Amino acid sequence: MPDLNNRIVIIGGGFGGLYAAKALTGNTVTVTLIDRRNFHLFQPLLYQVATGGLSPADIAYPLRTVFKRQQNLQVILGEVIDIDFTEKHVTVEDRKYVYDFLIIATGSQNYYFGHNEWAKQAPGLKNIEEATFIRGRILSAFEQAELETDSENRAALLTFAIIGGGPAGVEMAGAIAELSRLTLLHEFRNINPEDARILLIEGADRILPPYPASLSQKAARSLQRLGIEIMTRTKVTQIDSRAVTAETEKGRVTIAAHTVLWTAGVTGSSLGGSIEKNTSIVRDKSGRIAVDKYCRLPGYNDVFVIGDLALFKDTNSLPLPGTAPVAMQQGRYVAKVIKSSVKKKDSPPFRFKNRGNLAVIGRSSAVAFSGKLKFSGIFAWLLWLFVHLMYLVGFENRLLVFLQWAFNYFTKNKSARLITNLKYMD
């Protein structure tokens, strides 16, 4: 039987929580993993669900199956509504889970810079329902255009505006280009899907701002070859059901666009509010909780915040990005810290090992850099494929995704093009 002071509660089964839980094996600790969903979601491939390339279940894996054999762990399906840092328990509906150590790994959510009214018109891509909703939106736009007789309306239906030129926006733009230029070709009788106008709108002076400038340029050229229009130094000021309005260097523009997608900003998950309320800690402007160099909540040696919700400052004082590798490494790290702590041992501070950054653009095209090493084209693309297959959970999922990518590569088909559940956002 484990000691009573070794009860670990993990909130969130994303990359951070999953890797922490996996590392907390053994009979010296008991683990309770709480998630709102019954599966771990491989978010980096969500855009492929949104563009009909993969099915939701291909990139989601039941948490209970992951931990079937880990006898010291229980999975709880539910939403944590409050945390009591004094009494040391978290509340899920009417139940309380007492902890000796707490790991908060609830990630981030879409952020509209104070314009929550844009959420409905410009959905973001954080969960499966949003992905299948966006998929239906994109496919419906082509269907409606096929039936539209007014040429102006038809053009608006075939205009896709992606707001945010980071990796997620670049991926979405590339995938929609592939859909319209390759997959849907010859499928319509009244429209030519190739006429679809795809805009990538970015506030900074180049796309992929965190990447080296030369790679941003390469990515921009690749996207332009796919017929994507890139608008940099452009700030969106209004979104409604018919158009996007933005400030550019040359003044205000209004673009009639039926489909608007949001990849421009995220903020820490709402549980950050509970932390703010119950401690003296204040979130930063991105909704993140600043943690110490052990990923701990300042002043609470038994509470860890990891992944997208955490603001961890690197040795050079720059915050770590909200990516899967950061969350995974932090998850593994805090598991180690806790195990050492149980044995009354000290741990070294967290150091992020940055193995590199990858952004995919489309067929045979990606950009990557690691330290001073930069590369692009088919080699970066193959690396991207390999890394993403590697980190998918479950051999069956890996095989299914690999096969669908192979089919997609050779036939240009995207086989999961279903318009379903359009009621979801209404």
Added chain:
Amino acid sequence: MPDLNNRIVIIGGGFGGLYAAKALTGNTVTVTLIDRRNFHLFQPLLYQVATGGLSPADIAYPLRTVFKRQQNLQVILGEVIDIDFTEKHVTVEDRKYVYDFLIIATGSQNYYFGHNEWAKQAPGLKNIEEATFIRGRILSAFEQAELETDSENRAALLTFAIIGGGPAGVEMAGAIAELSRLTLLHEFRNINPEDARILLIEGADRILPPYPASLSQKAARSLQRLGIEIMTRTKVTQIDSRAVTAETEKGRVTIAAHTVLWTAGVTGSSLGGSIEKNTSIVRDKSGRIAVDKYCRLPGYNDVFVIGDLALFKDTNSLPLPGTAPVAMQQGRYVAKVIKSSVKKKDSPPFRFKNRGNLAVIGRSSAVAFSGKLKFSGIFAWLLWLFVHLMYLVGFENRLLVFLQWAFNYFTKNKSARLITNLKYMD
């Protein structure tokens, strides 16, 4: 250019409409295929989506992709709201499609014998949204049971009542048994999923009423070995959110059941109402439209009704069942009749070639008969697998389904176990 009197409109892209459209190639006819959904759905495997074995896209295929190369055919996404048999056009929203020949193949919908209030509590299995909703219901029942402290409530949460002992009910019961007895084993800490009680409720004196009595018995024994309780001669009189009430030979029983599924009855699709309104033809008690021996609407030589919506009486005056083979053969047949008609040639009446009936029970277990030939067990099961893979549309889908079946067979896992879109029915 085709003659103006060779415009064919097909309503519905299910088995009937799909096979008719595929057979109507060539440049002597133009075809308009209208469907509410953008995909053909392989309904016979929908129960595997509902029990987490397959993803929706594995058994659905975009109609536009099927007909990409068939230049004489256009696909229209929309719902037919009215048919004018005098002016010869169908109405989709505010658009009219004129026909010289019309094929109505809109299938069937769940029927609750006048108790539409049961629909919410006891969903049926006719489309993808219902399948993913049922999947969420079933999986949530186990999740809630895991957290439930009251033993009576827990038992109700783990009780699954399937109403209707036909092939669909048998398949659902078998799949839920497999889920609870094999897939979910060891995944929970407070409940044993094997404790799940699965009831198959049938009004007739045996399950699989259209099958030979000896096969019904074999199927019943197989189901009982999986721990399924079979209640025959049992008529459901009430369904609410907590229980099913039924009349049995021994009197009234009330069974506390959290999950109730409906496979007991279907009725012709609602477009039958439009036919009834605009002609003198009256639907039968199962909502079907009686057709002549050429599958024509009586009195209308240019209108065909096929598949589940049609009541076609065989040479021995028995109605053909609402199955995929009937719809497929009728689809191909009416395409031939139309092509002959265009050439001013007569056609022989429709004859259904019954190649046999198959119902799957579970792993390595099925029953089948063809004429006087009856068989069961693993051979029937392998035949079932083969036939279903054969008729799936698309090589990629066939491969993906085959692989998932192979994984399921060897690992007992069902990998598409996601709780999503639970809001759908609310």
